[in-house]
Amino acid sequence: xxESGFDxxxxxxxxxxxxxxxxxxxxxxxxxxxxxxTVVSYVEASDYMIPGVSVRFNSTCTQCEAGCSINGRVRxxxxxxxxxxxxxxxxxxxxxGLGQAGVQHHYNPDRLKEPMLLNGDQSQSVSWxxxxxxxxxxxxxxxxDQIAFLTGxxxxxxxALLGNFMESVGSKxxxxxxxxxxxxxxxxxxxxxxxxxxxxxxxxxxxxxxxGADFLGAWVSPVHFSQQYSRFRKGVDGQRGxxxxxxxxxxxxxxxxxxxxxxxxxxxxVLALGLINALGAAGLSLPAEVAAEVKAYDKARVSKExxxxxxxxxxxxxxLRTRTPSxxxxxxxxxxxxxxxxxxxxxxxLNQVLGNVGKTVEAPVSAPFAQLQATNGDSASLYKLNEGxxxxxxxxxxxxxxxPVFSAPASLKVAENIKRVGFKVAFAHYLDETAQQADLVxxxxxxxxxxxxxxVAYQPGEAxxxxxxxxxxxxxxxxRGAGDILLALLKSRRAEEYKAFExxxxxxRAAVLQNKAALGGGALDDEGFWEQTLSKGLIRVAxxxxxxxxxxxxxxxxxxxxxxxxxxxxxxxxxxxxxRDGRYANQPWLQESPDPLTTIVWDSWVEIHPKKAAExxxxxxxxxxxxxxxxxxxxxxxxFPGIHPEAVSVPLGRGQNWxxxxxxxxxNPFQILxxxxxxxxxxxxxxxxxxxxxxxxxxxxxxxxxGAAGGKQMGKKIAVRASTDEVDxxxxx
Amino acid sequence: xxxxIRFSTLLVGLFIAIQGYAAEAPLTTADDLGPAVEQPIEFxxxxxxxxxxxxxxxxxxxxxxxxxxxxYARRSSIAGxxxxxxxxxxxxxxxxxxxxxxxxxxxxxxxxxxxxQWKKVHDLPDFVRFNHERHIxxxxxxxxxxxxxxxxxxxxxxxxxxxxxxxxxxxxxWCASCHEKAxxxxxxxxxxxxxxxxxxxxxxxxxxKVPEDIKAKGPNDCWQxxx
Ligand code: SF4
Numbered sequence: 001x002x003e004s005g006f007d008x009x010x011x012x013x014x015x016x017x018x019x020x021x022x023x024x025x026x027x028x029x030x031x032x033x034x035x036x037x038t039v040v041s042y043v044e045a046s047d048y049m050i051p052g053v054s055v056r057f058n059s060t061c062t063q064c065e066a067g068c069s070i071n072g073r074v075r076x077x078x079x080x081x082x083x084x085x086x087x088x089x090x091x092x093x094x095x096x097g098l099g100q101a102g103v104q105h106h107y108n109p110d111r112l113k114e115p116m117l118l119n120g121d122q123s124q125s126v127s128w129x130x131x132x133x134x135x136x137x138x139x140x141x142x143x144x145d146q147i148a149f150l151t152g153x154x155x156x157x158x159x160a161l162l163g164n165f166m167e168s169v170g171s172k173x174x175x176x177x178x179x180x181x182x183x184x185x186x187x188x189x190x191x192x193x194x195x196x197x198x199x200x201x202x203x204x205x206x207x208x209x210x211x212g213a214d215f216l217g218a219w220v221s222p223v224h225f226s227q228q229y230s231r232f233r234k235g236v237d238g239q240r241g242x243x244x245x246x247x248x249x250x251x252x253x254x255x256x257x258x259x260x261x262x263x264x265x266x267x268x269x270v271l272a273l274g275l276i277n278a279l280g281a282a283g284l285s286l287p288a289e290v291a292a293e294v295k296a297y298d299k300a301r302v303s304k305e306x307x308x309x310x311x312x313x314x315x316x317x318x319x320l321r322t323r324t325p326s327x328x329x330x331x332x333x334x335x336x337x338x339x340x341x342x343x344x345x346x347x348x349x350l351n352q353v354l355g356n357v358g359k360t361v362e363a364p365v366s367a368p369f370a371q372l373q374a375t376n377g378d379s380a381s382l383y384k385l386n387e388g389x390x391x392x393x394x395x396x397x398x399x400x401x402x403x404p405v406f407s408a409p410a411s412l413k414v415a416e417n418i419k420r421v422g423f424k425v426a427f428a429h430y431l432d433e434t435a436q437q438a439d440l441v442x443x444x445x446x447x448x449x450x451x452x453x454x455x456v457a458y459q460p461g462e463a464x465x466x467x468x469x470x471x472x473x474x475x476x477x478x479x480r481g482a483g484d485i486l487l488a489l490l491k492s493r494r495a496e497e498y499k500a501f502e503x504x505x506x507x508x509r510a511a512v513l514q515n516k517a518a519l520g521g522g523a524l525d526d527e528g529f530w531e532q533t534l535s536k537g538l539i540r541v542a543x544x545x546x547x548x549x550x551x552x553x554x555x556x557x558x559x560x561x562x563x564x565x566x567x568x569x570x571x572x573x574x575x576x577x578x579x580r581d582g583r584y585a586n587q588p589w590l591q592e593s594p595d596p597l598t599t600i601v602w603d604s605w606v607e608i609h610p611k612k613a614a615e616x617x618x619x620x621x622x623x624x625x626x627x628x629x630x631x632x633x634x635x636x637x638x639x640f641p642g643i644h645p646e647a648v649s650v651p652l653g654r655g656q657n658w659x660x661x662x663x664x665x666x667x668n669p670f671q672i673l674x675x676x677x678x679x680x681x682x683x684x685x686x687x688x689x690x691x692x693x694x695x696x697x698x699x700x701x702x703x704x705x706x707g708a709a710g711g712k713q714m715g716k717k718i719a720v721r722a723s724t725d726e727v728d729x730x731x732x733x
Numbered sequence: 734x735x736x737x738i739r740f741s742t743l744l745v746g747l748f749i750a751i752q753g754y755a756a757e758a759p760l761t762t763a764d765d766l767g768p769a770v771e772q773p774i775e776f777x778x779x780x781x782x783x784x785x786x787x788x789x790x791x792x793x794x795x796x797x798x799x800x801x802x803x804x805y806a807r808r809s810s811i812a813g814x815x816x817x818x819x820x821x822x823x824x825x826x827x828x829x830x831x832x833x834x835x836x837x838x839x840x841x842x843x844x845x846x847x848x849x850q851w852k853k854v855h856d857l858p859d860f861v862r863f864n865h866e867r868h869i870x871x872x873x874x875x876x877x878x879x880x881x882x883x884x885x886x887x888x889x890x891x892x893x894x895x896x897x898x899x900x901x902x903x904x905x906x907w908c909a910s911c912h913e914k915a916x917x918x919x920x921x922x923x924x925x926x927x928x929x930x931x932x933x934x935x936x937x938x939x940x941x942k943v944p945e946d947i948k949a950k951g952p953n954d955c956w957q958x959x960x
Contacts, residue, residue: 035767035768035769035770035852035853035854036852036853037852037853037856038850038851038852038853039814039851039852039853040814040848040849040850040851041813041814041815041816041817041848041849041851042816042817042818042848043816043817043818043842043843043846043847043848044816044817044818044846045816045818050805050808050809050813051805051809051811051812051813051814052805052809052810052811052813053808053809
């Protein structure tokens with residue numbers, strides 16, 4: 001936010017003069033470095049290594065859980081640019097912006113480079129030998145029940161190693177934590193369809209009704225769904241697919257919809273049941289128990305509770321009746337409430353009565369190796385760990401690639417409870433909020449330097465094992481992969497078993513080759529199969545496909561959150577395609593690329609409906625305080641018609657206390673979330689925080705592309721259409 | 734002052750170039766010496782590429798083709814520097830010079846697997862993409878010039894140098910002085926041969942024979958170099 005008197009015009013003036021100065025001094029070849037710059041040759045070069053000619057290697061993107069297969073361009077031993085791997089069923093040669101920024105994770109100047117002992121503000125570099133010895137010493141005489149290992153979603157061989165390590169220390173306390181997870185969806189799906197993650201086929205649907213599923217932005221597998229979406233828009237049988245998005249806060253997908261409906265936060269399940277009732281009335285045959293259950297949800301009541309006009313309900317019903325098959329999705333809107341599971345169940349029920357199960361909701365294919373299958377992170381597991389820490393149960397805690405101190409609500413006191421653990425080890429890329437609490441920090445390889453295998457939760461095609469391989473040499477000599485660290489720890493426990501594996505790479509290679517036949521490489525020799533695997537960057541395996549259950553499960557009735565006059569608004573934390581839960585906030589491309597809806601950069605904002613803003617006397621740029629029962633944050637107000645008047649939204653992912661591109665930019669709404677949990681799964685109800693808003697009296701200029709400052713150019717037209725030879729440049733300037 | 738000199742040199746170069754075209758003379762341009770650069774190893778180009786002296790083989794050169802060592806030039810836009818491996822490959826078998834200080838330095842670097850920190854002699858601004866591969870393809874492979882001649886257009890008479898020194902200005906005007914010579918472009922600057930743009934500060938001279946047309950030898954589009 002700009003608070004000084006330095007406005008855009010001054011900025012442009014300075015920029016102009018600066019530019020002129022540069023231009024003048026640039027008339028000679030000042031950028032030429034004859035005789036000054038060094039040029040270094042290879043000592044030994046392989047045949048394919050030619051300066052100026054790039055080589056491409058396939059690997060797997062680890063920036064989000066979709067696990068797209070990527071193709072990195074490497075020149076002179078440096079990775080320059082990532083593209084999608086066309087061979088992958090997940091992303092078919094495409095990538096998203098978040099994935100692109102992966103190179104900035106790799107080259108990030110704030111990466112940790114040495115193992116470090118931390119003591120308050122003091123830090124001291126130690127050798128790997130000393131670090132591992134320290135861990136082994138601390139594990140001495142500690143029972144398995146006193147050891148916990150916290151990770152994010154983990155799959156593949158590193159998960160297998162982790163399992164073996166935990167077994168070797170006799171602990172069962174592995175917690176997989178993701179602040180933004182689809183755990184509620186998975187649990188509800190399991191009940192409705194018999195599987196956690198069916199395959200959604202947007203491209204077979206003629207109408208998609210999405211309850212807050214931002215499948216083009218940040219939901220499940222956005223690159224994959226974007227491609228399905230383009231086919232859906234081209235249409236089945238010449239009918240262009242119609243997208244209706246129902247949510248309380250507009251997402252990128254909502255902005256693309258044919259019809260966007262604002263719904264009162266948390267009432268998605270009511271609307272779903274109301275739609276079922278109305279569909280029944282319009283002639284859709286409903287199973288008797290369903291009809292009985294939804295009878296109470298007449299249009300008038302549903303409209304009153306959800307805020308969706310009766311007219312819109314009628315239109316939706318007509319649309320769903322005339323266009324089949326359809327697809328109904330439940331995303332990060334409805335699942336973030338105390339009644340989240342019921343909301344999702346009601347939406348799934350809608351799919352069932354519409355007969356979409358088996359047509360647009362299809363059976364998934366699962367990879368055959370159970371031990372490599374993903375352990376999906378959820379937030380409930382963190383709270384379990386947190387309770388244990390509060391009780392003082394744990395003596396040793398490992399945390400790998402996850403940052404709960406940043407992403408858990410402050411009221412849960414994770415930072416304080418971690419202090420009660422005797423010895424904390426963080427495997428980390430950066431000295432983030434959680435690593436700062438550790439006693440020992442172990443620097444990890446970047447994902448472009450490390451080996452790995454990934455089996456993602458959402459498998460759109462055949463079962464797919466993503467291969468992650470280094471695209472270049474390590475940037476820093478003293479970082480290690482999580483697999484390497486686990487292997488080293490295992491070696492000091494089970495030397496016999498692991499002595500054959502020099503490093504994680506050797507382990508991975510041996511483990512893959514051991515299953516060569518099952519992985520479809522029976523006809524090749526080891527070397528040949530390994531080469532093929534690395535060059536493809538993925539392994540496709542014949543998976544087994546579970547049948548979906550089509551029996552309807554009647555949802556329990558969702559209860560809307562009670563009104564609270566002291567806190568009249570609902571806070572919906574915004575999940576943006578760029579920043580997600582904030583672990584990548586230190587990648588400046590993600591900070592500087594404008595938010596797709598508000599076009600704001602490098603800062604947080606409070607989305608508020610213009611009507612509500614007028615009521616509260618708030619104008620754009622007012623610094624407002626968002627106060628919940630457990631804390632408050634201050635950010636600039638942004639008036640946005642794409643939000644329900646009873647809700648406000650602050651994007652997640654900013655407000656870190658570390659990193660040169662993250663620290664000091666924006667605020668962290670995770671901190672003020674109320675400790676409300678989904679009743680069935682124990683997941684944090686992300687959208688169920690009640691807040692009030694207070695003006696602070698300060699006002700700033702909102703830095704954004706769109707609107708008066710960016711769009712109008714002071715009344716000047718900015719683009720003229722004329723061919724170049726018609727234009728007299730002397731008159732234009 | 735420096736700019737003035739550069740510009741005059743450029744004009745002189747241009748003048749000579751155009752003269753050269755008129756007389757169908759071989760491709761030569763005026764020299765514009767770069768700074769003398771001190772290298773970590775004073776590499777004797779003359780000893781490697783210079784003329785063989787049958788009367789005293791220890792003095793003369795060995796007439797090694799430029800591309801024998803600079804192999805990347807024909808395969809990439811960037812010529813690069815030959816890998817150390819290349820030097821060692823031959824010098825391992827040349828006992829007679831193994832005790833020379835320069836060769837000792839070479840082997841020290843090789844044993845330590847440390848690349849030699851050469852200083853750049855030819856550098857272009859970052860907004861210019863010069864493509865070695867295309868020039869070698871055209872002049873050596875298609876037209877059959879020798880490497881020494883073709884490389885020499887821009888790098889000068891390297892076979893008579895020890896460490897290389899920049900010989901030509903490598904400025905845009907200097908590049909264009911060759912590129913102007915063989916494409917059909919109207920003197921007014923309007924494209925005839927589908928070139929999009931002509932930099933007017935060097936409007937091509939017309940000849941008496943074809944008053945409206947002149948020829949340039951290379952592509953004329955801005956984007957050929959400024960991509
Ligand atoms: S969706 Fe984007 S960030 Fe996620 S894996 Fe694919 S490319 Fe990477």
